[in-house]
Amino acid sequence: MAGESVTMTKLIATRDVYGETLARLGESSQEIVVLDADLSGSTKTNIFAKKFPERFFNMGVSEADMMGTAAGLAAVGKIPFASTFAIFASGRAWEQVRQSIAYPKLNVKIVASHGGITVGEDGASHQAIEDIAIMRAIPNMTVIVPCDGVETRSVIQEIVKYNGPVYVRVARGKFPVVLPEDYKFTMGKGxxxxxxxxxxxxxxxxxxxxxxxxxxxxxxxxxxxxxxxxxxxxxxxxxxxxxxxxxxxxxxxxxxxxxxxxxxxxxxxxxxxxxxxxxxxxxxxxxxxxxxxxxxxxxxxxxxxxxxxxxxxxxxxxxxxxxxxxxxx
Amino acid sequence: MRFFASLRMTSEGFRVTLRVRFLASLGMTFSCNCFSKIGVINHKKGVGILAKSDVELKPSNTSIDNLKKWAKQLRLDVLMMLNKAKSGHTGGSLSAADIVTALYFYKMRHNPKDPKWADRDRFVLSKGHAAPIQYAALARCGYFSPKELFTLRKLGSILQGHPDMKCTPGIEVCTGSLGQGLSMANGMALALRLDKRPSRVYALLGDGEVEEGQVWEAAMSAAHYKLDNLCAFVDFNGFQIDGAVTDVMNIEPLSEKWKAFGWHVIMIDGHNMGQIIRALDDAETIKSQPTMIIARTVKGKGVSIFEGKYQYHGVPPSDEELKKSFDELGVSADGWPEKVLQ
CATH class of the missing domain: 3.40.50.920 (Rossmann fold)
Incomplete structure (x- = not known):
């Protein structure tokens, strides 16, 4: 029973697992491209960037442009992962996500780090507490919040197999691992x-x-x-x-x-x-x-x-x- | 006189493009494309649909005169479909007519029989409210029957109020919310370059549209990533919904802005077909830089009652205005629309 692992003290940041998993997936899928808005060190897309520089696009501090560019890449058949903090991915670029990505159901994976208040010291400006609400309001959008590092790895692997827009929220802080190592995520299933x-x-x-x-x-x-x-x-x-x-x-x-x-x-x-x-x-x-x-x-x-x-x-x-x-x- | 020949390898084989141009100082530009394989649009498509505006259209005939005839046909289509739809954007569709004609009937490599051909050139209508002019071009190229034009903006139509890639063959992305198209064009250009495809990406922006901040984010990134397979236009007709661009929100000096952002800038008269196609040809020779063609245009161009009037930005022609348009363009309105729908 997974619940028994509650006593385990293993702590993993879901954003770290995202970065590592993405870089591994980049080996098997040449179609994966990654975009970031000047936060690759924080979102951990820098691991992919180091490994596949030709498939990594730092868009600078311009989230709206990043989402539009991701849509264009997807329109030609790429599988773009676009990452920044959750507040900017969902807030600053909301209408770009709605119009350019979700409406045409383009295959863009938005993996937003620093969700919630566990962002901590940066304060309210950087703490996304509305991102799930505004993302789930968009038709065609799938919204996922993995509970730990184990699930994050599986989520990232699974969403690549799905053709359509997905919003995944990962976090800054280290979370206790609650799921068994062999856990496999199924989209749409609790x-x-x-x-x-x-x-x-x-x-x-x-x-x-x-x-x-x-x-x-x-x-x-x-x-x-x-x-x-x-x-x-x-x-x-x-x-x-x-x-x-x-x-x-x-x-x-x-x-x-x-x-x-x-x-x-x-x-x-x-x-x-x-x-x-x-x-x-x-x-x-x-x-x-x-x-x-x-x-x-x-x-x-x-x-x-x-x-x-x-x-x-x-x-x-x-x-x-x-x-x-x-x-x- | 200029000779222009190019050899490109595509996924389907080699394509030879040979152009002979007698350049336009004499107002005579002739250009002919000889393709070895697919990607050639059949210019016979759609001929004869509008009885009195029938023009002699030869396959691969991209002479200036012929392009002008196509532009006139597209303008008529726009006016008719907007009248039928009873809503939509007249002024900005007409101002873009010559540019869109040059793209679809002269410059772009595309195949209406195979809209998803991987090596096609892409066109993003970032000023999505001008959708009618793109729909007219797509219909006349043969992407769908011109009869569909009269379903514009109706429930269940393949022709949505603004361009929708899910509904319409030949539409590449979804636009309509201003400011977003150039970013998408950038993404396409990046992907096509990664895939080493010969395709080029074209985008058309409105002058009011460049007031959107995202346009300048995209301007920055296109130059940063040296997207020389990208060529954009600004349809500089001088008006936005609320009035003159200079009054609502001045965008000048526009060419200096694009130059400062690292673009190769070409200024043209957006209703001079010779200038449009020359700019398009020149853009293809530019390396390591995206090209911006700033096209000075007249809002509502083609029919005097709409020309230079911002009031027609989002207003369709009434029955009476349509009749006047027919008269001015020298087209008989007899039997319209039944004859047209046949």
Missing amino acids: MVVRDGKDATIIAMGLMVSHALEAAAMLEKEGLQIQVINMSTIKPIDRELIVKAAKETGAIVTCEEHSIIGGLGEAVASVVAEECPVPMKRVGIQDKFGQSGLAEELLVHYGLMPKDIEKAVKNVIEKSQSIRVKTLLL
């Missing part, structure tokens, strides 16, 4: 990483490891909490969400992202339409980030295991009170 019957936590990115910690804490209180790694935010695994709602009767979502438009709302829309159960969204409560250490910010914005634990108890309580009311009727 994965149960811990079984339970009393409630379900659906999480993405770093929050998967926090969810597992919360579930371990709740187990001590006699609660069996299911944890799902929902790495594909779009298209979301409706079947798994409905199953979780039916079987556990209460859902908490966890995301290092605004609670508006992200994983929480994606899950809530399925739950509301298919099988309404009490829900709680753990995430950034419609506020901007700020400077600070990643760990401090996670505490400040309520994204720690204890915050998840509290939310789970809250939904279980609601769920039970609904059951009682139903019985009384």
